[in-house]
Amino acid sequence: MVDETPLHEDDVMLAEPSVEEGRPDDRIDDERMDEENNLKPEFVRAVADALEDEDAQAVYDLVEPLHPADIADLIELMDKEDRAVLAASITDLMSGEVIAELNDHVREDMMEALPAEAVAQIVEQLETDDAVQLIEDLDEADQRAVLAEIELEDRIAIQSALAYPEETAGRLMSRELVAVPEHLTVGDLIDYLRDSSDLPDEFYEIFVVDEKHHPVGTCALSWIMRAPRAIPLADVMKRDQTLIPVTLDQEEVGLMFQKYNLISAAVVDENERLVGQMTVDDVVHIISEEAGEDALLMSGAGDGDINEPIREAYSARVRWLVANLGTALVASLIIAMFGAAIEQLVALAVLMPIVASIGGNAGTQTMAVTVRAIATNQLTRSNTRRILWREMRVALLNGATVATLVGIATALIFTPQLGGVIALAMVINVAIAGSAGVLVPVGFDRLGQDPAVASSVFVTMITDSMGFFAFLGLAVASGIVG
């Protein structure tokens, strides 16, 4: 199983000492990076101090050894006013890679401050997919101004990407790829690769196409390197490949890469012609974003990016709070129905938030599990009923446990009768929470809505209202009050 052996000793040749453009490994550098691979606060402060002193040379010397991804992080960590000054001090370090790694909001901010020609110069350094990401964030007038400054060939590629909807494969794919006809041999292919000057920087698979440019197979580079030169590609390629429709949503693209363990995949148009490729290094960002956004969406935090402008964060979040005002109002109306009972027995007002709050927690748990299972394609029509039944059983166990605890405590502090009422109300509310936690997100999903966005307002409304209603209603019905 293990293959670490460095091979036959007689194969060994003496290499000239090479001069390398690369820098030594900075990423395990203790001076600048902490053990979590973040820039140390002392280092960030040193850069900020040098900026304040207007010592451009000192800034440059500090930043120069950093990896582009760390330069991007450094810019993000700076105060907004300092970012442009920092960028100006390190112009020749501001490579396409730095720009591509920048947070969308920070990049947008910086680009808006630059004239269109400068943005166009940056865009031309980038690969198409990164260029599209930069341009799509600009407003329409800026987009037009920048595109007008770009070379025709790149402009056409970018415009064709922008013609696809946001967050689809067509927008995100890379147009740089290696596609060859199937009648080549391994040797032909290697010769072709050695002769070509304008190949992508890195690629992991060769796409084999027929005369109509339909993909017929893929060859991993590792197979090609191990095959004898005379073997036809048709004999080493894998015919069973995953094709990504150009209009597929990025979330589904991410799930396909995960499911089939892909490194790259062909993107095809509606005529099944090869038009681009998705590579896993871009897809990991999509996967992380899609998986991480559910927590933000469920809490109504919108984009949830700490670099988002305040007015956007405010507008996303306040909308959610106002929607929740509506649900709180429903709960208040139910309490108001029982005003007389509360006046008579103020213990009801003291205890009622417990029933609502535990119900809300139980509902949120089930909802989080359901939303995640829907997002990962684990919960489908085939097993919805089974999962609902499973969650109901968990809810009944949970409800019985907390009801017993609260019931006994209430019986001891107040009266046994009130203990019975609150215990029963909690079992009812936790059971309702369990079913709402499954049915609300599943329902939104079937209606074509994102279950993470809308579910929690509804689930909380149900558990709050039913918590107050069950507790106060049972108190009245049992004759404790009224």
Added chain:
Amino acid sequence: MVDETPLHEDDVMLAEPSVEEGRPDDRIDDERMDEENNLKPEFVRAVADALEDEDAQAVYDLVEPLHPADIADLIELMDKEDRAVLAASITDLMSGEVIAELNDHVREDMMEALPAEAVAQIVEQLETDDAVQLIEDLDEADQRAVLAEIELEDRIAIQSALAYPEETAGRLMSRELVAVPEHLTVGDLIDYLRDSSDLPDEFYEIFVVDEKHHPVGTCALSWIMRAPRAIPLADVMKRDQTLIPVTLDQEEVGLMFQKYNLISAAVVDENERLVGQMTVDDVVHIISEEAGEDALLMSGAGDGDINEPIREAYSARVRWLVANLGTALVASLIIAMFGAAIEQLVALAVLMPIVASIGGNAGTQTMAVTVRAIATNQLTRSNTRRILWREMRVALLNGATVATLVGIATALIFTPQLGGVIALAMVINVAIAGSAGVLVPVGFDRLGQDPAVASSVFVTMITDSMGFFAFLGLAVASGIVG
């Protein structure tokens, strides 16, 4: 920028029509898969029906065209009792790939039903990293029994992986890799790869090591294929590489792959010797899991896997609900302090949940943003103060907006004085929510605790208690009630 051209026509040779072991592309097959690339419910039902009819041949014929990842999905979608029967009907389709793709809980269940020799046979089909994943889930006695049945070489590899803590690079890395000394030429390397029979199935980079097996550089296969045979590896390799310490937590591994856009990376032991590699196809699962689990952790849903046994789901979730009982109790105690005021003015009981609930929502929003920013290494010591200030400003805007709405409504329905009290209470509570939403998770993170796990109990406790306290306290202080 575009490179899709199939190359010089004179390079073209006629290939013999090849016989391929692969199957035609099933993944865009409309009969079995829906547009989200899930198995259709009708197909799943057809398999279930064939199982019920005990028609093993029909089951086999239905399942045979599926990709291994889809066979794994199918098994997960079956009822628990049917899974073993299904597996028994398709023994020769139950490849290592199917086993590796199965959900942990489902796999554990199935393995527990098999004798140790059968499990050992399955383990020997798997790559070390997948084998480790399977074995680590078994209980200790089963682990020993299975390991005893495994060939020595594989056993040693698996045991050495199990010696590292769970969720570290050492546990997850693959021991299969290609490592060569730096004095080889490109031609030597290609010859070596062609001659070796026991290379990994697929690999994306070659690791170059010195005589002490320290990694000194990596070569992407795409560079090697394009370099002339006589060039020394030392001249094409990248010296600036990201090394992963063998004890690094999987979350940090995932962040490194994202940050530096890695396809594979060398794992080194404490002496900086190359001991394994992590490849991006394994890391995507880690990234998805780590990013997705925050929503589950914040809601106290534990593992949050729909395949988790009910008793485990119950035990994880009830612990959380009981912890929340504690926080609800604190809120109740505060209400109890104001029992006399509520008896005098029952409107207080009707309105108080609004103050608490909106504060809770605002706190959860800020907390979700903060937890995500910590998890993605965007929030560090360098910018905590700036982010706190940012969140306070968002909170004040949010608080002012909802306070105005609720204040006016309360003034109209009840009294202007009560409207003023509730508006002020809301501004105070939303501001407290904003700072707690940042400070609580940041505090837990600095204490070395996972901020996603513990924050929400504390944030809710603060917003509930302060909501009731501010509203009822202001009502008393303002003299509305006695």
